[in-house]
Amino acid sequence: MTFWIRHLALILSCICLPFAAALYVDTHSEIERATASGSTAVKLAQKSLTTRLTLESHRIVGDAIGLSQSMSGKQIFREFLRGGSRAAAAVDGARERLKSAAPERGFAWLVDGAGRIVMSSDQPELIADPRSIAHYPLFVETQTGMALDGIWRDGDRLALVGAAPLAEEGMADGAVFLGVPIDKPFVDQIAASVNADLTLSVNGKVLASTLPESVSEIVSLAASDATEPVTAGRLAQPLTYQRISLLPLLVDHFANGHAYASLGSPAVGDRAVSWAISIRSGDSLRNLGQRQELILGGFVLAFMLAILGGLMNHRSFVRPIARVADHLSDLQLGRGEVELAETSVSKPFRRLVRLINMTVQKLPSRSLPGMSVVSAPPSSLSGSGIEAASSSGVAAGTLPARDGRPQDRDRDRGPPRKETLADVLSASGDIGASDEELDSFDPRPFSGASGAPVLPPDRPPPRPSVDLLAGSGDLGAGGRVGLFSSSNATDASASAIAQAIASLEAKAGASGVRRSASAIRGRPVADPDGDASDGGFGGYDSPSDSQDVPGRRGGGSLASDYASSSYPFSSPGPMRGGGSLADVPDFAAALERAAGLAQPAGHAQPREGYAPEETVVSPVASDLLAQTARDDITDSHAIPSLPEGPDSTVVSSVPADLLAKSAELTDDSDMNEDGPDDGDQAHFRDVYEEFLEMRRRCGELTSDLGYERFLAKLTKNRNDLVQKYNCRTVRFQVYEKEGKAALKATPIRAR
């Protein structure tokens, strides 16, 4: 869940927000671009409008001049006053001229020198009660001899007027007026010529417009007081994108407020009359939906890829790590299955699971009460020779539960095997040497052998040494857990596991479980199968790191964790070779509880007078060993019929004489500084084969590496290490170091 929260937060911050910002910025830049282009266009359109109106003015003034010239010099007003037939003829002539000169839907007036409109194109006779326009500016100007244009405004009627004086003897005497109504057709005509929308208003009231009524009022109002282009209005047709009706986003679908770029200007000659020219700038936003579709498409693609990446990461890394962590947690709590199926995790973690399973296989079943052991299928751990251990079937089967009943969770994995408490003790033993030191040993000329190791016949083969856990991976320079570094597991997973183990170690160290080797070594330990000293855990603690706790060289860390975490199963006391589980009172108590002598849960403090050094594990009865022996024919383990009640393996006080005797025996057989035995020889042969294989894999020559020379060098190093670390023998690991085959030695301290 945390992963998904983080992943979604990552998607939000890295995909959603950038795309949202891109969408926002792109949309607003488009709007700004449309507004800017509209402003530029409307400025140009205004010049066109002025030019067009000027042309119209010239045209109508020209017509007026033509009419004036046709009537000038004829003493027409005197003829009117004369009466009789000549007056009637003059009237008829003037009327015909006015009619012919009157613009369509317009008018033509004949004005006498006093400023009275004596004749109009729409009236057949002289006007009986003429209207005076003596003070009208256009007429006043005509009486100065000028022909000009202007606007005639009579109420709500507007007309573009051309006026010219009637000349009698070179002097102005009266005038003619031609007027073109400025109405909707006129506005439409002008708008079409300038390719823009026009709105004509008088004192803020729209008189005519090419825009819809609701828009024209808004545009007229917005442009009335503006000296620069303004955007206003809304489009008649929405900007809706056909394929996705939701688009465009972040803008009104009718581009409300951005639809038109308008510029207002007062009409020449009458400031109450104003023109507002508008360019439909909102139309340039019609591609906004397509742009946003691309952005949203990219967003959806990136989002889906991110989700897919998250799913893959979750499946490949998060879930396996969680599964491994849960598995380890179950192991620690003594529940669930002992082994984790490799197929339950993704490939990068299968090696890790294999290593964990092999490590767990080394644990005696007693240490995992209530857990079923599911043997992993035979697998190859490169260079570690684990195949033999896995295929030996020792780890296979179902371990008995605490009540003695087998938990046959995976019957196909083989028969259950019951292990004794001695296995626990031996598994928790010290294996001793520093991997850092051992890693520095690089027997380059050596060669190894692959294949199953040949274990001594007197040893049960199933438990691969924990040194394999350390050696199969590449231990780091510090000798700390290098278990996963050479595997395919991710650094994150390795780090996680390493931190987990380190924390366990830290807890163990904090609880003071570490003791000196001298204090631990030599304690009487029952070792019924003679394998308890192989060392179960550890192997990743370098001597340099554990100088403060010399007795814990390379071992006992997990046991320490058991002690600090009140692990519910029992543990032996003194462990040969540096095991320290018995030093922990909690752990001892846990051992007692596991043995049926347990104190109630939560009994963490040792009881009074408790001496952990005196706690030993009693030997296992030979008949029980015989019952649990592996049948070579059936390759299975017999299931002994266990009595009801606590486990027969108990932790009890050992008499002092027995302890002393055991100590002597331990001292005598503690070290084996002789040459390699048969088991070592077989191991060396395996290492040689494995080393050759690794060199071939690394592209190195193998012809110069003979077995005899390899064996000699390996034997020498083995002896040196046995002498140096006072261990029983040494196991070598073949691994790849910087592209070359290398060897790593792990002392085997416990017997």
Add this chain to the structure above:
Amino acid sequence: MYRRVICASVLIVGVAGMGAPSLGAAVKGSVELPSAVSGVGRRTLGHTRTRLSGPAASAGAAKERVALFLSAKNSLPLPEPEAPESLQVIGLGLEPSVASCPVDGKVTLTNHDQRPVTIRIEGRVFAVIKPGESASYECTAGPAGGAYRSVKIDEWPHIRGWIYVGEVGVAGSVQEDGQFRLPASEGTFSLYFLGDGSVLTTKDVTIGRADVDVGKVVLLSPGPAPGAETTGAKPKEASVP
């Protein structure tokens, strides 16, 4: 019988002489008006302008209209005006374009056009006057320095006029021949010659029992009226010979 008639006549004449001791005095004179400056020439009417002929004979004869106001500094009670000053809406213009009145006096506005007009004084609608009708504007005291009040007509924005509201005094106008005569009482006065939106000149007048002739006052072109759209006109100048 004759003695009674004589006595009665003497009495009547005496009473009449005591009731109006200052009547009969007036300020008179003549004004040489400047030629009318066409408002059209100061504005752009259209996109094109072409001369076709010489000006009409009547074009140069037009004179600026001037109103008068005799402002009392120290005087006996002033006579009531015979008739209020008037402004006529005629020929799409105001005739005259300026009128004066004392505080609490009146100015009559009459519409002679064929369309109703909406009169707006100092920006506020005063009245909508139908053709042939009149409306009286009461000259109330205004803010200090606000003696001139603009008159506009909504329907014809080119029409501009002015009403000068003086304090205590006598309003009058100049006849077309330039003669004027203002009835007044004894006292000291200032005679204002009022143009469009501005006082063209003033003259101090002391009136006794007899009329005072201020002579001929020559007025030059008036300066721009306050708020007028025109520019470029020369400042007012006046000379009293």
